Structure formats: C-alpha cells, structure tokens
Amino acid sequence: MSGSTSNMQLETQTQNDRAVLIVKEERLDAHNSSELKERILRTLEEGGRRLVVDLADVKFIDSSGLGALLSGYKNASQRSGTFVLSGLQPRVRSMFELTRLNRVFEIYPRLQEAISSQGVS
Amino acid sequence: MSKTSMSVDIVVPNQTRYLRVIGNIAEQIAKELETDAVDQDMLAYHLNLVLTEAVANAMEYADERRADHTVKICLSIEENDLRIRVYDHGQGFDISAVPMPDIDELQERGRGIFLIRNLMDSVTYQKSESGNVLEMHKSLK
Numbered sequence: 001m002s003g004s005t006s007n008m009q010l011e012t013q014t015q016n017d018r019a020v021l022i023v024k025e026e027r028l029d030a031h032n033s034s035e036l037k038e039r040i041l042r043t044l045e046e047g048g049r050r051l052v053v054d055l056a057d058v059k060f061i062d063s064s065g066l067g068a069l070l071s072g073y074k075n076a077s078q079r080s081g082t083f084v085l086s087g088l089q090p091r092v093r094s095m096f097e098l099t100r101l102n103r104v105f106e107i108y109p110r111l112q113e114a115i116s117s118q119g120v121s
Numbered sequence: 122m123s124k125t126s127m128s129v130d131i132v133v134p135n136q137t138r139y140l141r142v143i144g145n146i147a148e149q150i151a152k153e154l155e156t157d158a159v160d161q162d163m164l165a166y167h168l169n170l171v172l173t174e175a176v177a178n179a180m181e182y183a184d185e186r187r188a189d190h191t192v193k194i195c196l197s198i199e200e201n202d203l204r205i206r207v208y209d210h211g212q213g214f215d216i217s218a219v220p221m222p223d224i225d226e227l228q229e230r231g232r233g234i235f236l237i238r239n240l241m242d243s244v245t246y247q248k249s250e251s252g253n254v255l256e257m258h259k260s261l262k
Contacts, residue, residue: 031137063232
C-alpha cells in the first residue's frame with residue numbers, strides 16, 4: 001500500500017486457537033479496505049489458519065470492503081484454513097445478500113458463536 | 122410524496138479519506154426528504170453507498186497528470202426525482218461492457234457498478250466537457 005495508509009482501528013486476539021480480528025471502524029470503504037486485506041493476509045502468513053473477522057462495529061461496507069473480505073476468504077482457503085465472519089449489522093448483511101456473498105461466507109450473529117462454532121478442521 | 126426540491130454541488134480533493142464526508146452528506150440529504158414512499162433509513166444507506174462507489178470510481182480513474190485533483194458531485198432533487206452526477210477527469214470506461222459479477226468466480230473487484238445498478242433506476246456514463254460523467258437516477262415515488 002502507498003503512503004496513504006488509513007491507520008485502521010483493528011483489534012487482534014487469539015481465542016480458542018482462532019485468530020480473531022475485530023474491526024473497530026464504522027466504515028469499510030476504498031479508504032481502508034486495502035489495509036484490512038493486508039492485515040488479514042499478514043495474520044495468515046504469521047500462522048493464523050483459523051480466522052474470525054468480527055464486523056459488529058461496522059455500519060457501512062462498500063464493494064471494496066466486500067472484496068477485502070473475499071480476498072481473506074480465498075487466501076485462507078488456499079492455505080487450508082478457515083475464515084468466518086461475525087456480528088453483521090442488518091444493513092451490512094443486506095450488502096452481502098445483494099451480492100450473494102452470504103452464500104460464500106460462513107456468518108455468525110455473534111463473535112463468541114463464531115469462535116466456538118468453527119470447530120471443523 | 123416528496124415535496125423537497127434541492128440542488129447540492131460538492132467538490133472534494135481526490136483522496137479516499139473524503140468518501141466518509143460524501144457518504145455522510147448523502148445520508149443527511151436522504152433524511153431531509155419529505156417522503157413516505159420509501160424507507161428513509163434504507164434510502165440513506167443506499168445513497169451513501171452509490172455515492173461512495175461512484176466517487177471511489179472517479180478517484181480511481183482520475184487522470185493523475187491533471188492539476189485539479191478533485192471530484193465534482195452534483196446532487197439534485199426535483200419533485201420525486203433524485204439525480205446524481207459524478208464527474209471525473211480520467212480516460213473513462215465502457216459501462217455497457219461491465220459484466221455482472223459471477224458468484225462462482227469470487228472476484229475481489231467489479232461489484233461497484235453492479236451495486237449502483239441495483240439500487241438506482243438508471244445509470245449512464247459518458248463523455249462530458251471536462252472528462253466523464255456518471256449519472257444516476259432514482260424515482261422517489
């Protein structure tokens with residue numbers, strides 16, 4: 001990424017052998033989506049094979065935000081890992097439905113459910 | 122029925138940090154509309170989205186050699202017609218050639234125009250005097 005990094009607010013945790021990325025931004029758009037994509041990729045490269053991305057704080061997502069998550073999903077799959085989402089607000093979820101990406105992603109209502117449900121490896 | 126009539130012109134620097142500002146303005150305008158024909162909260166989100174997509178496109182396609190690195194947005198509401206024009210100074214593209222995203226392909230890009238087409242009644246993209254203009258229209262009836 002160029003020098004115009006957005007310094008995205010992102011909390012990372014490890015819980016129950018899952019790498020958890022909690023997006024602490026209200027918007028995921030072309031300003032910060034490439035940073036999210038890189039942070040997901042870095043987590044995978046550092047050995048996190050079972051990723052949970054929590055979007056509970058995200059009120060707005062655009063096509064580039066969806067693209068960044070899709071990139072994470074594909075990269076995790078290529079590494080035989082898992083990639084699940086949690087906490088989608090209704091309007092954010094409606095964007096997944098409009099683009100049919102709700103059929104691609106495994107989506108849980110709450111973070112704790114995502115962490116405990118991702119048991120199949 | 123909407124009784125609102127307004128016209129707003131906005132010029133922002135060609136920097137993605139301004140997408141949030143544009144989106145917020147769009148949401149506020151949607152909430153000002155006196156219409157009971159549409160869900161205003163949803164309209165606010167949709168206007169935020171189509172403007173974010175259109176302006177991000179304009180920023181991406183902007184001609185970096187030009188000194189005026191700005192994107193101009195004209196938003197007007199007349200009777201029940203909402204019209205948004207977003208101007209860019211780039212090379213342009215053929216909107217009719219933009220394919221529908223294929224769910225099986227899992228492409229990371231290419232959903233912006235698809236979303237705009239879905240949420241607005243009509244979308245055109247053509248040459249203008251100073252570059253190109255993406256024009257979106259939606260009836261609020």
